[in-house]
Amino acid sequence: MTVTQNTSPADAPLPKRRGPRFQISLTLMMLLMIVFAVISAGLFYASNVPVIRDEISVLLYGKSAGAGEDVGRVAHRIFIMFTFTSPLLLACVLSLVLSALRWLDNRGPK
Numbered sequence: 001m002t003v004t005q006n007t008s009p010a011d012a013p014l015p016k017r018r019g020p021r022f023q024i025s026l027t028l029m030m031l032l033m034i035v036f037a038v039i040s041a042g043l044f045y046a047s048n049v050p051v052i053r054d055e056i057s058v059l060l061y062g063k064s065a066g067a068g069e070d071v072g073r074v075a076h077r078i079f080i081m082f083t084f085t086s087p088l089l090l091a092c093v094l095s096l097v098l099s100a101l102r103w104l105d106n107r108g109p110k
Helices: 026-048 050-061 073-107
Strands: none
Touching: 026 050, 026 073, 050 073
16 A cells, blocks of 8 residues: 655755855945054064064074063063054044944935
8 A cells, every 4th residue: 555645846945044144345345444454563563572573483483582681671662652552543544434424425426
């Protein structure tokens, strides 16, 4: 004896619904590029500061490569000031740029 099943299109399994695809706008991409450029500029500057280079050497290799002198203190202070102030300055500059772009967009032809 065979059993036949009556299947209709309404009984077919529905395809899984996916959420919207993840997309990055050009504004967000430019913002990320600027942030990473500022971070990499700070790291490049840090690689030239003798005190920071000595600290990285101790962190990675466990020994100091320097002579233990107090050299590069001015560069060290500048690096610390750059590290503390750069996020605030970057946020201010980006806010001003986006405000200017919105202002110019609103002034456009009506």
